[in-house]
Amino acid sequence: MTERIGVYVCHCGTNIAGTVDVVDVANWAAEKLKHQGVVIAREYKFMCSSLGQELIEKDIKELGLTRVVVAACSPHLHEKTFRTAAKNAGLNPYLVELASIREQVSWVHSNKTIGTAKSKAVVSGAVSRVIENAALEEIKVPINPNTLVVGGGIAGIQSALEIANAGFHVYLVEREPSIGGHMSQFDKTFPTLDCSACILTPRMVEAGTHPNITLLTWSEVTNVAGYVGNFHVTIKKKARFVNEELCTGCGICQEKCPKKVIDDVYEAGLGYRKAVYTPFAQAVPNFPVMDKENCTYFIKGTCKACEKFCPTNAIDFTQQDQLINVDVGNIILATGYDLFDARRVSSYGYGRLPNVFTSIEFERLSNAAGPTSGNIVLRDGKTTPKSVGIIHCVGSRDKNFNNYCSVICCMQGLKFAHLVHERTGATVYNFYIDMRTAYKAYDEFYQRVLEEGTLFVRGKVAEVTKAARKESEKGKLIIQVEDTLAGKQRRIPVDMVILSSGLQPRADSKEVGKMFGISCSMDGWFTERHPKLDPVATMTEGVFIVGCAQGPKDIPSSVAQGAAAAARVLDKILQKEVMLEPIKASINKETCSGCRICNGLCPFNAIAYIEDDKISDINPALCQGCGTCVAACPAGAISGTGFSDAQIMAQIDGLLLRNLITA
Amino acid sequence: MNKYLLYPGCSMDSSAKAYMESLNSIVEPLDLHLEEIEDWNCCGATEYLGINLIPAYSLIARNLALATKQMNGTRTVVAPCSACYLNLAKADYYMQERPTLGAKVNEALAAGGLEYKAGTLDVRHLIDILVYDVGLEAIRSKVVRPLSGLKVVPYMGCMLPRPDYQHRWSDHEHPTELDDLLRALGADVIDYPLTTECCGGHMTQIGPESAFELIRRLISDASERSAHMMVTVCPMCQMNIDAYQNETNHFFGTNYHMPVLFFTQLMGLAFGKEPGKLGIGLELVSSRNALANLGIEVPVTQEPAAPRKKDEGLPMPRRWTKHEGRKEEMK
Amino acid sequence: MPQMTDERVRAGMNREEDLSLLHEVSMKTAGVSHLEMCIQCGTCGGSCPVAEDMDHTPRMLFAMLRAGIREEVLRSNTPWLCVSCYHCVVRCPQEVHIADVMYTLKGMAIHAKLYTDSTAPHFSQTFVGMVETFGRGYELGLATRHYLRHFPLRLPGMMPMGFGMITKGRMAIIPKKIKHIDQLTKILNRAKQLELTS
Ligand SMILES: Cc1cc2nc3c(=O)[nH]c(=O)nc-3n(C[C@H](O)[C@H](O)[C@H](O)COP(=O)(O)OP(=O)(O)OC[C@H]3O[C@@H](n4cnc5c(N)ncnc54)[C@H](O)[C@@H]3O)c2cc1C
Numbered sequence A: 001m002t003e004r005i006g007v008y009v010c011h012c013g014t015n016i017a018g019t020v021d022v023v024d025v026a027n028w029a030a031e032k033l034k035h036q037g038v039v040i041a042r043e044y045k046f047m048c049s050s051l052g053q054e055l056i057e058k059d060i061k062e063l064g065l066t067r068v069v070v071a072a073c074s075p076h077l078h079e080k081t082f083r084t085a086a087k088n089a090g091l092n093p094y095l096v097e098l099a100s101i102r103e104q105v106s107w108v109h110s111n112k113t114i115g116t117a118k119s120k121a122v123v124s125g126a127v128s129r130v131i132e133n134a135a136l137e138e139i140k141v142p143i144n145p146n147t148l149v150v151g152g153g154i155a156g157i158q159s160a161l162e163i164a165n166a167g168f169h170v171y172l173v174e175r176e177p178s179i180g181g182h183m184s185q186f187d188k189t190f191p192t193l194d195c196s197a198c199i200l201t202p203r204m205v206e207a208g209t210h211p212n213i214t215l216l217t218w219s220e221v222t223n224v225a226g227y228v229g230n231f232h233v234t235i236k237k238k239a240r241f242v243n244e245e246l247c248t249g250c251g252i253c254q255e256k257c258p259k260k261v262i263d264d265v266y267e268a269g270l271g272y273r274k275a276v277y278t279p280f281a282q283a284v285p286n287f288p289v290m291d292k293e294n295c296t297y298f299i300k301g302t303c304k305a306c307e308k309f310c311p312t313n314a315i316d317f318t319q320q321d322q323l324i325n326v327d328v329g330n331i332i333l334a335t336g337y338d339l340f341d342a343r344r345v346s347s348y349g350y351g352r353l354p355n356v357f358t359s360i361e362f363e364r365l366s367n368a369a370g371p372t373s374g375n376i377v378l379r380d381g382k383t384t385p386k387s388v389g390i391i392h393c394v395g396s397r398d399k400n401f402n403n404y405c406s407v408i409c410c411m412q413g414l415k416f417a418h419l420v421h422e423r424t425g426a427t428v429y430n431f432y433i434d435m436r437t438a439y440k441a442y443d444e445f446y447q448r449v450l451e452e453g454t455l456f457v458r459g460k461v462a463e464v465t466k467a468a469r470k471e472s473e474k475g476k477l478i479i480q481v482e483d484t485l486a487g488k489q490r491r492i493p494v495d496m497v498i499l500s501s502g503l504q505p506r507a508d509s510k511e512v513g514k515m516f517g518i519s520c521s522m523d524g525w526f527t528e529r530h531p532k533l534d535p536v537a538t539m540t541e542g543v544f545i546v547g548c549a550q551g552p553k554d555i556p557s558s559v560a561q562g563a564a565a566a567a568r569v570l571d572k573i574l575q576k577e578v579m580l581e582p583i584k585a586s587i588n589k590e591t592c593s594g595c596r597i598c599n600g601l602c603p604f605n606a607i608a609y610i611e612d613d614k615i616s617d618i619n620p621a622l623c624q625g626c627g628t629c630v631a632a633c634p635a636g637a638i639s640g641t642g643f644s645d646a647q648i649m650a651q652i653d654g655l656l657l658r659n660l661i662t663a
Numbered sequence B: 001m002n003k004y005l006l007y008p009g010c011s012m013d014s015s016a017k018a019y020m021e022s023l024n025s026i027v028e029p030l031d032l033h034l035e036e037i038e039d040w041n042c043c044g045a046t047e048y049l050g051i052n053l054i055p056a057y058s059l060i061a062r063n064l065a066l067a068t069k070q071m072n073g074t075r076t077v078v079a080p081c082s083a084c085y086l087n088l089a090k091a092d093y094y095m096q097e098r099p100t101l102g103a104k105v106n107e108a109l110a111a112g113g114l115e116y117k118a119g120t121l122d123v124r125h126l127i128d129i130l131v132y133d134v135g136l137e138a139i140r141s142k143v144v145r146p147l148s149g150l151k152v153v154p155y156m157g158c159m160l161p162r163p164d165y166q167h168r169w170s171d172h173e174h175p176t177e178l179d180d181l182l183r184a185l186g187a188d189v190i191d192y193p194l195t196t197e198c199c200g201g202h203m204t205q206i207g208p209e210s211a212f213e214l215i216r217r218l219i220s221d222a223s224e225r226s227a228h229m230m231v232t233v234c235p236m237c238q239m240n241i242d243a244y245q246n247e248t249n250h251f252f253g254t255n256y257h258m259p260v261l262f263f264t265q266l267m268g269l270a271f272g273k274e275p276g277k278l279g280i281g282l283e284l285v286s287s288r289n290a291l292a293n294l295g296i297e298v299p300v301t302q303e304p305a306a307p308r309k310k311d312e313g314l315p316m317p318r319r320w321t322k323h324e325g326r327k328e329e330m331k
Numbered sequence C: 001m002p003q004m005t006d007e008r009v010r011a012g013m014n015r016e017e018d019l020s021l022l023h024e025v026s027m028k029t030a031g032v033s034h035l036e037m038c039i040q041c042g043t044c045g046g047s048c049p050v051a052e053d054m055d056h057t058p059r060m061l062f063a064m065l066r067a068g069i070r071e072e073v074l075r076s077n078t079p080w081l082c083v084s085c086y087h088c089v090v091r092c093p094q095e096v097h098i099a100d101v102m103y104t105l106k107g108m109a110i111h112a113k114l115y116t117d118s119t120a121p122h123f124s125q126t127f128v129g130m131v132e133t134f135g136r137g138y139e140l141g142l143a144t145r146h147y148l149r150h151f152p153l154r155l156p157g158m159m160p161m162g163f164g165m166i167t168k169g170r171m172a173i174i175p176k177k178i179k180h181i182d183q184l185t186k187i188l189n190r191a192k193q194l195e196l197t198s
C-alpha cells in the first residue's frame, strides 16, 4: 500500500524562517517527494499553536493521511503535541515523525541557502523513515504509592514531609547518623538571620516521628532496579552497634567513651567527638552510632566502657550491616553538595597559614553549640581577631577550579561580615568580584552590612601571605589585592581570613546518578529534564532531583524544589497508573549468540542473561529505548520498535536524497 | 644509563659557571648521561619575545629542531635554566595550541633546512629530572655528608613552576620539589613564603629600582627567617640576588649578607665532593660563613602532642598537593 | 581654572575609539590569548610584584584595550615593567595569557615608536642584536653597552661587581659564536617577513 503522507513545515516565527526558506521547503517536498506518498505539504507560522494542530487533524480526517511529518523544533519539545493531535484525529501517534529543522538547522547555520538545502534533506529523511514506522500501543503500568527520598538535608526533609502529610509512605535514607544536612551546622541564616537550629529542628523532629516516614539514617542506597511506578531499591543500613529499640538517647556512652576523634564532618575538622557519638545535641534520631574505625575495642579488643555504663544494655558489638529491600513508585534525590576544598587555591594558604578559615569552619566558630561556644577566635583558641578579611568566590567563577557561580556565597560572606562585626567589633573587609544579592530581601541585607561599616574592596584577592614587607605587617596575614575601583594594588594586614568556598557536586554524584539512571552536567550536578520548565524532573521517569543536588542554591529555593517534587510525585501516585512509551528494544532469540556484550552496556540495567537458554533477554518494562544495545549487538540480534534497521536505513537514504527519482 | 638531551643555555659557561661545574660533578654518581644539543643557540631570554614574535619563536624552535636530530633513545630535553626551560616548553606548547604559530615558525625554520613538529620533544627542567626520574631515594642513598645544621631557604623562582602548561609541579605557588630535595640532603629547610616570587628578571638592567625592591623582599624575608643561605635552581635568580645584592643594600641602606648557591652545589657537597670542584667561591656574596655551619650538630627536637585543653589551639587541616588531587581523580 | 595644554586638548578631541585594538592584540599574541574573556576581577593587578611602579595595572590596561584607547595603551610603561613572573597567569580565573599579551604590547609599542622610556626597548634591542650576530648572549658586552647608554652614572658603582664577575670567570670577554650562524640568520630573516595575524 502506498502511504498518504502530510508534511508540515513550521516557521517558528523567525526562529526557523529567518534562516530557512520555509515556503520553498514545503513546495519542494510536495513536488519532489510526491512519489513517496506526500499528498500535501504546508507551511505555517506556528505549527504548535492550536490552529497549527487543527490543520493536521483536519488533513488527517479529510485527506485520509496515514503518516505525518512535522518539520519544526526538536522532538524533545513538541513530539508529544503533534502525536496527541494525530491521536485526536484517529491516527496512531507513532506514525508521526518530527524533523528538527530548528535545533539542527536554523540555530546552527546562518546562511539561508545552506539552511534551506539542509532542511530539505532533513525533511526527506523523515519522510523516508515515517513510511517504515509501525503503529504502536502505549504500555500501562500501576504505580506503587511509596516514595524513596535520598538525602535528609532541608530539601529532602521538605519533600518527605509534604508526601507523608498527604497520606503516603516515604522511606527517607540519610548517609550520616542524623538528618539535617548542612543547615544543621549553621548558626544564623541569611537574609533574616533566623537561628538555623530554631527553624530546622522542628522539621527534623516532625520527619523523625511522622507515622508515614520510615527514617533510615547511617544508611545508603546500594542498588536500584525497576522503572517508574515499580522501583526495587536495596538499602544498606550500616551497623550502629547500638540497639535502636533499647537506646533512650541518654548520652552516657559518649560521655564515658575515652576515645576522642576529630570530627571532620559536622564540626568541619574544628572540634572533637567520641568514638560513639551523636553528631549534635538536636540530632534526629538521637541514638548514637559507633565509629568502628576509631573505637578502642574494635582496634585493641579491650574497653567496652560504653557497654558497661549504658543503663539499658543497648550497646551491641555484634551488630552487622543490614540490607533492606523496599519497593517504591517514585524517587527523589536530595543529596546536596560538598564544599569546595579550599586547600586547592594554594595562594590563599588554607592548610598552610593557621588563621585562614573556610566558611563552614566559620559557621562552627560562630555557632553557640560549636567548639568555641560561639566565640570567634583565631586558631590558637583564645585570641579575638581585631581585623577580618572575607574573600569571595573561592574556587568558584574560576576556570582553574569551578567555572560557575556558587550563588549563595556573596550572601553568606555578608552574613559573616555582620556576625564578626556584631560579636567582635573587628574591622571587616569583604573582597568581591561582583556582589550577587538577587532575590527577595537580599540587597537590603547588603545595605545593612554597608551601614554597619564593613569595608568593601572590589577585586579578586591575589594572595594571602605571611611575608611581611614592613613593620605594620609583621605577624599578620597580608591580603594582597587590586582595589579595582581605586585602580591600586593594596596590601591589607588582618588577623583572620575567611574563605567563601564554593559549592560543588558530591564527590560521588556521578556514581549515584548512574545508579538512579540519571545524568550529570559537565560540572557534575544532576541534570534536570528542562532547565526552565521542568527543573525538578529528570530524563528518567519517576526520578526527581531537589535542592543543591541539582545546582547551587539557597535554603528558600531548596525548600521550594523539595515541595515542587513532592507535588509531582503526588500527581503520579494519584494517577495510580502510568503510560510507558512503547519504544523498546527486543532480542531475536534465534540470532542472539549469548555473547553478553549488551548486558553491561544498557544504562537502565534492562538486559539480563538467561542461563537456561544461554541467551540475553530484555525486560520491556525497564528498557527506555535508548538504542545502545541495538547498535552494539555483533550478531545484529537486537532491534527496536521505533528505531528498526529499516527505519534508520530509510532515513539515511532520505537524508542523502537517494530517494529522489532522477529523471 | 639515563640519557637526556642537554640545552645548557648561555649563562652556564659564564655567569652560572658554578652551576655547570657542580652539575658535571653529580651526573656520574647519579648515572645521568647528558648529551649537549649540537650548535644550540640562545633562547632569547625574555627579550626577543617583546620585539618580534615569529622570529622569537623561530629562534627557540631552532634548538628544538636540532634536538630532534639527536633523539636516539630519548625525547627529553633538559634545561638547567628556568628561563630557557620556560621558553622551550612554551614554544612547544603554543605551537600546538595555536597551529598557525606552528606553521609560521616551521616556514621560517625551513629557510634553514630545519623543521619541528610540536609535541615531539618533552622539555623538562633539571630539578624535575632529579626529583621525579632519579628520585629522592636514589639521591638520599648517595649522601655521605648530610647537610644537617645548614639552614636553607629553598628558592624556586617564578618561571619554573609557572605557567606550567604541562602540569609538572606539585603546586604553582608553593611547590615542594626543591624543599624535598634539600631535605633529602639533610639540610634544615625553612618554610619560605616567597619561594616562587620573582627575582627581578631583566629589571636589574632596565628598571633597577623596581628590581632592587624585589631582591630586597627576597633577602629580607630569608634573613628574617634566620637562613644561612638561599638555594636556587636558576642562573638568572642566582645572578640577580648575588651580583646585585651589594647595590640593593646600597640603595636601601641595608646590610644584608645572604649567599645564594645552586642546588647542584649543595648536592655535590652532600655527595662528598670538594667545594673547589663545585664552583663554590664563585659567588660574590661569600658562602664561607654559611658553610662553616656544616658539621655542627643541631639536634632536632620534636614536641610530643599534648591533649587538648580548653583554650588550646584548633587543629589544622591537612596540606593539599596537586598530586594528591590527581591521585583522587585517578581513583 | 587650570589651563589645559594644547596637547591635552588635542588628545581629548582627537581620540577615536579603536574597537579593533583588542582583536589585533589578541591575534598577535602567541597561543590563544583569551583577552576577550577578561572579567576585570583584578587578580592580575593584585598579583603583580611590580604593580606599584606601573602606570596602569594589567587589568586596567586590558580595560583600555577593550575601550580601544590605542595610544595610551602603547605609551604605558606597564608591559615594560612586567617581569614575566606568571603569577597573574596561573591565577587569572579566565585563563588570559597576560604575560604573552605584555610581550605583544611591547612589540607593538616599538613598532609604533610609542614607548616613553627607551631604556627597556633599547636593552631588548641590544640583546637581540647580539643574539642575531653571535647566536649566543654575550653578557659583558651587553652590560657595558647598555649601561654606558642608560646609566652612565651607575657604571662606576657597578664596577666592583663587574670586576668580580670577570675575575671569577663569570663574564665572558669574548663573545661565543655558534657554528651555523648563517643558518640562524636565514631562519630569522625569513621569520621577520612573517606575522601572526590569524
Ligand atoms: C557556609 C555556608 C553558609 C550558608 N548559609 C546559608 C544561609 O544563611 N541561608 C541560606 O538560605 N542558605 C545558606 N547556605 C546554603 C544552604 O547550605 C543550602 O541551600 C542547603 O543546605 C541545601 O540543602 P540540601 O538539602 O539541598 O543539601 P544538604 O544540606 O547538603 O543535604 C544533603 C543531605 O544528603 C545526605 N546525602 C548525600 N549523599 C547521600 C547519599 N548518597 N545517600 C544518602 N544521603 C546522602 C547528606 O548527608 C546530607 O544530609 C549556606 C551554605 C554554606 C556553604
Ligand code: SF4
Pocket: A242, A246, A247, A248, A249, A250, A251, A252, A253, A254, A287, A288, A309, A310, A311, A312, A313, A314, A315
Ligand atoms: S548509653 Fe545506652 S541508652 Fe544511652 S545513648 Fe548510649 S547506647 Fe543509648
Ligand code: SF4
Pocket: A256, A257, A258, A259, A274, A275, A276, A290, A294, A295, A296, A297, A298, A302, A303, A304, A305, A306, A307
Ligand atoms: S568500646 Fe569503643 S565506643 Fe565504647 S567506650 Fe570504648 S572506645 Fe568508646
Ligand code: SF4
Pocket: A392, A393, A394, A396, A397, A404, A405, A406, A407, A408, A409, A410, A411, A434, A435, A436, A500, A502
Ligand atoms: S555568589 Fe558571590 S561569592 Fe559566590 S561564586 Fe557567586 S559571585 Fe562569587
Ligand code: SF4
Pocket: A584, A585, A601, A602, A603, A604, A605, A606, A607, A618, A622, A623, A624, A625, A626, A627, A628, A629, A630, A640
Ligand atoms: S534500548 Fe537496549 S540499552 Fe537502551 S534501554 Fe533498552 S535494553 Fe537498555
Ligand code: SF4
Pocket: C037, C038, C039, C040, C041, C042, C043, C044, C045, C058, C059, C062, C088, C091, C092, C093, C094, C095, C096, C098
Ligand atoms: S586576572 Fe584575568 S580576568 Fe582578572 S582582570 Fe586580570 S586578565 Fe582579567
Ligand code: SF4
Pocket: C044, C047, C048, C049, C050, C058, C081, C082, C083, C084, C085, C086, C087, C088, C089, C098, C099, C102
Ligand atoms: S607576569 Fe607580568 S603582569 Fe603578570 S604578575 Fe608577573 S610581572 Fe605582573
